[in-house]
Amino acid sequence: MIGENEVLEGTLEHDGTEIDCVKNVTPELALKNDLVIYKDNALVWGRFDLSKVELKIVNALIALINPLEPFKKQNQWNFTKADLENLGVSSIGNLHRHIDEITTNLQSQIIRLPMKDKDGKQIDDGKSFEKVNLFYKSKWDDKEKIASFSFHPELEPYLINLKGHFTKYHLHHVQGMESQYGIRLYELLRSIYSLEKVKKGNFSISLPLSYDKLREVLELGDKYPRFSNFHTRVLQPAVDDLNTTDIDVKYSFPDRLTPKSTAKVKTIVFTITTKFGYHPTKIVKGSLVPIEGENEVRLSVKRQLNLFFKSSVSDRLIATYGVTRCLSNMKLLSAEDSATKIKNAAGWLNKAIEEDYANSDTGADLVDLLKVSTETDVHKKRFLEEQLMPIWPSLESEEQRDFLQHRFDQGAVAVRFAQYYAASLSGNIPAPAIQVKTVNAKADRDAVNAELTNLLNTDWAF
Template sequence: MSGKNSLFDGVTGSILEEPTSDLFSVSEYENFEEDDMYDEKSEVEFRNSQHLIVYKDNALIFGRYGNLNAVELKLVNALIAKVNPYSDSIGMMSFTRKELVDMGVATIQWLYKSIDAITYKLQQQVIRLPKKNPKTGAVDNILSYDKVNLFYKSSWDDDTGEAQFMFHPDIQPYLINLRSHFTKYHLHQLHGLSSYYSIRLYELFRSFLSLRSVQAGNFKLTRNVQYATLRDLLDVGNKFKRFNQFQELVLDLAVKELQKTDINVTYSLPDRRKANSRVAVKTIRFEIEARFGYRLDSDDMEVDMAILKNDTYRQLLQFLASKNASALLDTYGVERCLSNLELLQSQNKKSVPIKNASAWLVKAIENDYANSSSNGPALEELLGLYKEEDRHKRNFIEEQLLHTWNDLDSTVQKEFLTNRFDSGVVAMKYVEYLMRVVSGNKPEPVKPKLSKDAMKENKAAVQDALTNITDTNW
């Protein structure tokens, strides 16, 4: 694709593959991973919103939702999160006000006031979905579209306090039997977003930097998006005609709110190379990065253990299914999981990228790489022995660092795991090592220290030899 129908004009990223011809399908691979929050039933009950995942065909991600507000869009996504994407059909879906409050859709007061108006409006809502390639299923023309009703039927029962919705048959193919060209995200990521545009931008950015991509070790990418196309995707219409209005009320607000989610976003304006430039904006360059390996700021809130555990759990969900994240937290505790999430983030920024981040993180938590004092394969992987491409650095790790690691102060260890050879005590030792190698006076490899058990065995063997009077060879 090229020309006026092209959404993007470039992508960069140190460990991201170049985009395929399908500019809208960078979200997932052909087959999505198996998630653990579904029962093998025709309908899925509401569950803890931590476990609910939204699955959408990319045509829905790039669709136009008309005049929905943030609460209405959250309600639609909450209903979509109830859909089992493995099923062949979708039945009637119901919810109570309390369930919507628990899922972060709106306050109970707002729902008591507006539930009837919401059901009426959503019943009438028509959305525009871009055409898909009939052979590949990819969205390849954003100027051609189908108009589809969201819901076929809706009702409100005041006696039971339940609202019911049935998705329109024309929309159901975009929600079930998904095998490729779709995006998924955790519903709770929308809780802190108050703007319709923030929600829509989160979905777009998550389709660019998919959860599958993060799990594979790709934590950051750059996207150039055409300003005119972005306005169209967000249904801005005649609002915010001046760019500074759009910048303040859409972009800046979204960037601030997205700091509450599992991604961080910054942007720049390539057309305006000078600070005071008034050149017309044609392109917006977004930097999107997975957000994990951080600690809650105790200055902003009272961080009790329940809050800290919940936040750590959400960080783990970028890499693991909910049952596996819960199992690691229950087995090893919050501090160990959080320390190794921090280590994964520092390894990504300072070291060779980790290709299978999910598997690495599980091993890191199980072996506690962040606070490792062990030897053997776990320590070799922790120190990046086999990922280090520089021959001298690899030799330094193998011959020197491995055998002195446990003698180093914990602050020095963490300094190296964060900065590698860029700075710190170990980096300085490496410089000394390299200078001696270059001068032809290479240091002798450090002899591995015996473990306490091995030392006891050796001492016992010597004692036996000394007390064995039949042995005359000593």
């Protein structure tokens, strides 16, 4: 399984638990399943020139690999005619002729990889490299209409028993893309903005990438030498593809300070936000409309849950609690700033769905929501345990939500903490609050207003 460390620095290990990969390879690919791709980051950042269809074939093959089993036990993967059609192989001309051309190109394809030292660390000097063939054998059975592929043995360290830096992402996100550059850019960004970061609550990130390095990895060579051409023919179509996946991507050019600037672009900054907690939609006559089909909605919700859990866990949550409950609690997690200080977003979401935080009358248990152990300030920790937790059920939902969003920065609870902190500094530590089961909303509001009035004439220098 993937360990507790980030995917970027994780290890695939045999420990008896399930990982997201194919266990029993069958003649049929079942492309619509939630297959997962694991790649060493050297392979992700390797240089090769493949068409959109060829990239989709390679990614689908990698998704079939069990990353814990050596090649000698599994190194032949089959596609049926239906699989090939889903991948777009037969969309142009005769299937036999097209698969002949593709297998020839794939088998002759050489990948330029960053060289590694004896400890497996990449040597990033811009000069050292190693080159490996992608496949060593491919077959086409015209009678059965089955294509078979075997990866080159030299690629095994980049796909099997991965240790150190590697990337995980779901196959379905790239299989519908219209641009080969979208496929490549998605996995490049995902190699830095890993799913483990998402699980820990990092829902947005900014990534600066060198323009020259990006051109190099995409194997553009002499294509689109003018930046304006690169922008319209490569970058924008790729980002359009990315925005149909689990991330929303925007980009900027910090070297160009104004819209009319023609300064040389050296860096592209990508701002990436993870998308979840939304009802699936589709385009009908140019407009977005909600998808109502039960199976389609279920699949969308499962794929959103898969950002945080293994596929089997997502299935269990949906089967036990239903898609509506799962979706509403994901929406709660994705609310603006509501989870930015929750270290374990996956654990929080699992608990939220089980206890249905989104539809709770009194709000969730403060211990689960705040993960009190994340507060290192002794005064805040004591305030949470002795003052806030006992009265939490009695607070109005607006106060609860305000505190969960802003913590100690603003709001009625922040005012209470300021008073508690001032008293503590003077040696008059307030006694622990008495557990409250009911709330007098008017009295509570009056007390908060009084506290706010007192605060106006107080200098909280801390």
